[in-house]
Amino acid sequence: MTVDLAEYAAEKGVKYFMISFTDLFGGQRAKLVPAQAIADMQQDGAGFAGFATYLDMTPAHPDMLAVPDPSSVTQLPWKPEVAWVAGNCVMEGQDVAQAPRNVLRKLIDEAADEGLRVKTGIEAEYFLLTPDGSQISDEYDTAAKPCYDQQAVMRRYDVVREICDYMLELGWGPYQNDHEDANGQFEMNWEYDDALKTADKHSFFKFMTKSVAEKHGFRATFMPKPIEGLTGNGCHAHISVWDMAGETNVFAMEPNDSSQTAELGLSDQGRHFLGGIMKHASALAAITNPTVNSYKRINAPRTMSGATWAPNSVTWTGNNRTHMVRVPGPGRFELRLPDGAVNPYLLQAVIIAAGLSGIRSKSDPGPRYDIDMYAEGHTISGAPKLPLNMLDAMREYDKDEGLKAAMGQEFSQSYVKMKLQEWDSFVGYFSQWEKDHTLDI
Numbered sequence: 001m002t003v004d005l006a007e008y009a010a011e012k013g014v015k016y017f018m019i020s021f022t023d024l025f026g027g028q029r030a031k032l033v034p035a036q037a038i039a040d041m042q043q044d045g046a047g048f049a050g051f052a053t054y055l056d057m058t059p060a061h062p063d064m065l066a067v068p069d070p071s072s073v074t075q076l077p078w079k080p081e082v083a084w085v086a087g088n089c090v091m092e093g094q095d096v097a098q099a100p101r102n103v104l105r106k107l108i109d110e111a112a113d114e115g116l117r118v119k120t121g122i123e124a125e126y127f128l129l130t131p132d133g134s135q136i137s138d139e140y141d142t143a144a145k146p147c148y149d150q151q152a153v154m155r156r157y158d159v160v161r162e163i164c165d166y167m168l169e170l171g172w173g174p175y176q177n178d179h180e181d182a183n184g185q186f187e188m189n190w191e192y193d194d195a196l197k198t199a200d201k202h203s204f205f206k207f208m209t210k211s212v213a214e215k216h217g218f219r220a221t222f223m224p225k226p227i228e229g230l231t232g233n234g235c236h237a238h239i240s241v242w243d244m245a246g247e248t249n250v251f252a253m254e255p256n257d258s259s260q261t262a263e264l265g266l267s268d269q270g271r272h273f274l275g276g277i278m279k280h281a282s283a284l285a286a287i288t289n290p291t292v293n294s295y296k297r298i299n300a301p302r303t304m305s306g307a308t309w310a311p312n313s314v315t316w317t318g319n320n321r322t323h324m325v326r327v328p329g330p331g332r333f334e335l336r337l338p339d340g341a342v343n344p345y346l347l348q349a350v351i352i353a354a355g356l357s358g359i360r361s362k363s364d365p366g367p368r369y370d371i372d373m374y375a376e377g378h379t380i381s382g383a384p385k386l387p388l389n390m391l392d393a394m395r396e397y398d399k400d401e402g403l404k405a406a407m408g409q410e411f412s413q414s415y416v417k418m419k420l421q422e423w424d425s426f427v428g429y430f431s432q433w434e435k436d437h438t439l440d441i
């Protein structure tokens with residue numbers, strides 16, 4: 001049943017709705033709409049000038065409307081008089097094809113046409129920095145191996161607890177919080193859900209974490225590598241695929257089913273889905289690792305803690321964290337490639353796009369390497385290296401006609417165009433490094 005937002009406001013004491021959408025670069029944009037005006041907005045949407053955001057539009061484009069999806073409405077636990085609601089972007093009665101939430105919705109429908117329902121969980125790591133973003137907020141958080149540091153996590157207990165309490169209130173089923181592998185870094189885990197729900201929660205989690213951190217005088221960042229030499233912010237995705245009822249995990253092989261190849265308990269469908277991820281990995285990095293800074297996390301030299309925990313090659317394995325894909329147990333796998341800059345909607349979309357492509361073409365994931373990739377990676381040949389920078393990733397994406405078509409041609413065209421413009425802006429930046437290395441040549 002559709003939630004009537006005006007009734008919701010009256011029931012919950014909501015004074016303002018934040019109608020929000022996410023642009024191609026992952027920026028969250030919103031309008032604050034008073035509850036008195038929400039009935040019309042629920043019908044027609046809130047108006048935006050698309051050109052003012054990263055959606056590949058011109059100033060001449062007509063109004064873009066963000067039409068609230070009432071099933072996503074979430075009262076801000078830290079400011080209950082405001083409710084956030086995800087909007088679907090529409091222009092002249094048509095879905096805006098390149099808008100990330102629309103890209104994902106279309107792929108979810110395509111999976112449903114094949115009787116499949118993708119469920120995912122994500123691990124959105126973040127740092128707590130000083131308000132200007134220049135350094136770690138906790139001056140005592142200096143251990144060489146700070147992962148799970150109980151003293152350091154307690155020094156930020158007020159922030160971590162507040163966010164976790166809110167997730168409990170929202171019914172997300174949070175189950176653990178820790179200090180992560182870099183000084184100043186944290187991770188909070190909540191239960192997996194359908195891809196669109198996870199994408200909305202991921203967006204909201206970033207908004208909530210930044211808001212709570214600001215309240216406590218800190219700055220939360222999901223930037224892939226905010227501090228040189230320390231482990232970066234990953235956004236690992238745990239993926240499983242179910243039947244439409246959500247009761248049977250179609251990735252998990254039935255016990256004693258001799259018709260399927262038994263490797264780590266993955267069914268044939270699971271293997272093919274994984275095969276699609278492997279086949280498109282270099283191209284999908286353009287989505288999962290979308291910024292210039294992303295490539296300082298993957299392919300990175302050893303960090304202060306001893307390991308980057310990020311992959312450098314397109315390989316998969318069992319329960320071993322040094323590969324791009326880890327199969328920790330039957331019926332699911334973990335994609336360790338994405339970083340904190342990933343667009344929550346495009347992350348889910350590209351997983352489904354690559355996975356469905358794998359199922360349709362019966363892709364094989366290739367050999368499994370049960371080795372420590374950090375120490376022994378050089379001993380295997382034939383495993384492609386991940387792109388070394390954003391430009392290489394964009395070129396890989398642009399070459400992958402299958403993935404581009406699966407994500408949608410309009411989206412792919414806009415995304416490549418805007419990301420190449422961003423790359424031009426980066427290379428046009430005159431850096432101190434150039435001076436240091438070239439001045440006296």
Ligand SMILES: [Mg+2]
Nearest residue numbers: 123125180187
């Ligand atoms: Mg982690």
